[in-house]
Amino acid sequence: MEGIEIVFLWHAVASWTWDAQDETCGICRMAFDGCCPDCKLPGDDCPLIWGACNHAFHLHCILKWINSQTPQAHCPMCRREWQFKE
Numbered sequence: 001m002e003g004i005e006i007v008f009l010w011h012a013v014a015s016w017t018w019d020a021q022d023e024t025c026g027i028c029r030m031a032f033d034g035c036c037p038d039c040k041l042p043g044d045d046c047p048l049i050w051g052a053c054n055h056a057f058h059l060h061c062i063l064k065w066i067n068s069q070t071p072q073a074h075c076p077m078c079r080r081e082w083q084f085k086e
Contacts, residue, residue: 021054026077027061036060050085053078 028036035046036058048056055077057065066073066082073082 022056025058025061026055027057027065030058032056032058051075051080052083052085053080054085 022032024031025036030036032048033042035042038060039046047059049059049062050056051062053075055075057076065076074080075082
């Protein structure tokens with residue numbers, strides 16, 4: 001078979017990042033490609049959550065923040081009333 005090359009070995013490389021404005025959580029200051037201090041491994045157990053103001057935080061971090069605020073929670077970055085982005 002002239003002109004045909006056979007590939008016997010192939011190495012694929014891929015990477016991913018969160019599509020957030022910052023690289024770290026504004027609450028715990030841990031990297032988004034890692035996880036919050038409450039989690040052991042990054043991934044589905046510690047996703048990013050965006051607010052209507054477009055600031056992103058680890059899910060566990062923003063839930064703790066919201067629960068600690070009374071009577072109305074505000075974004076820890078811009079102080080707008082916190083609302084989850086739809």
